[in-house]
Amino acid sequence: MYKFQCNEIDITIIFPTSVVENLKKFRQTIFKKEAGGLLFCSNPNSNQINISYISSPSIYDIRSKYFFKPDEKISQATIDRLFHQGHYYVGDWHTHPEKVPTPSEQDKKTICDIYIKSNHHLHYVIILIVSSEKDFSKSYVALADGNNLYSCRPM
Numbered sequence: 001m002y003k004f005q006c007n008e009i010d011i012t013i014i015f016p017t018s019v020v021e022n023l024k025k026f027r028q029t030i031f032k033k034e035a036g037g038l039l040f041c042s043n044p045n046s047n048q049i050n051i052s053y054i055s056s057p058s059i060y061d062i063r064s065k066y067f068f069k070p071d072e073k074i075s076q077a078t079i080d081r082l083f084h085q086g087h088y089y090v091g092d093w094h095t096h097p098e099k100v101p102t103p104s105e106q107d108k109k110t111i112c113d114i115y116i117k118s119n120h121h122l123h124y125v126i127i128l129i130v131s132s133e134k135d136f137s138k139s140y141v142a143l144a145d146g147n148n149l150y151s152c153r154p155m
């Protein structure tokens with residue numbers, strides 16, 4: 001498993017091995033399009049957030065090498081369905097064709113908008129940008145509220 005620690009907010013995000021293996025299938029190596037989806041956890045009120053499920057891209061998403069836009073209706077249906085299975089929506093993931101990904105200005109705006117618009121009870125939402133490298137710890141993980149991103153470091 002991989003753990004990322006956010007010092008500013010004192011929250012640890014845990015990615016179990018099975019989730020990481022699933023995410024690595026979408027690593028954006030050469031010629032692959034951006035992929036993305038939703039992040040879910042089983043314990044939204046803990047300060048050790050365990051990512052219990054990730055959704056995969058759907059055929060209705062808009063994808064290119066430098067762009068990924070999930071279909072909103074499908075996303076909402078997925079959030080509702082998983083809620084009934086005990087998985088709580090906690091954020092979004094996508095890939096970049098970068099070894100050490102950094103969020104674009106659009107990424108920052110999108111995740112802060114998600115925090116503001118989503119119907120959730122969280123103090124933040126998680127953004128994950130999956131590295132193109134095999135080493136998942138190079139991925140970008142941060143917590144976002146309506147204004148700021150608080151980056152998390154691999155432990």
Ligand SMILES: [Zn+2]
Nearest residue numbers: 096103104107
């Ligand atoms: Zn991005």
